[in-house]
Amino acid sequence: MAKLLRFGVAMEDSLLREFDKYIRRKGYRNRSEAIRDLARDAIVREAWEQEKGEVIAAVALVYDHEKRGLADLLTDLQHHAFNMIVSTLHVHLDERHCLEVIVLRGKSSSVRKFADNLLAIKGVLHGGVVATGVPSAEKTSTS
Ligand code: NI
Structure with missing residues (x-):
């Protein structure tokens, strides 16, 4: 299994409240898993938009x-x-x-x-x- 690294994320409280509602609606167990999925989705989407790859x-x-x-x-x-x-x-x-x-x-x-x-x-x-x-x-x- 890949090694997990921790990092701090700062965001406005209103954005964090919206994000927490979002992850509850989506059924995530925690913020980390939701952020990992958003990162994966961004990487796949960028590959799709690029000419190569x-x-x-x-x-x-x-x-x-x-x-x-x-x-x-x-x-x-x-x-x-x-x-x-x-x-x-x-x-x-x-x-x-x-x-x-x-x-x-x-x-x-x-x-x-x-x-x-x-x-x-x-x-x-x-x-x-x-x-x-x-x-x-x-x-x-x-x-
Ligand atoms: Ni048919």
Whole structure:
């Protein structure tokens, strides 16, 4: 397990009160764990925004498979990007609608561009991207 270092943080009391409410709503057991998660999230987000560096992302798309040409287009696009697609999950939501979750891994600029292209396709009813990664510090169970 990684060695934990302690440091002091000073902040205005009003900000600290809001932060304590936030960590209670989120279910954190203490401030340290909440601050560690915020740091990890900032590091992953920065990697996502940079041009270089590897990122991992899950793109979720809901679409109507009866819409002419749409399912074929999604398949074509994914074949063109086969080298950054780790896995695809397809769920038939009802008679017409499908959910596709596409896990991407690769250079941040390429992954971002591909995810944006998928979400912008006409006929995609709803979608979103979760960008993730492996920040250097592992999760710990102590405060
Ligand atoms: Ni389907």
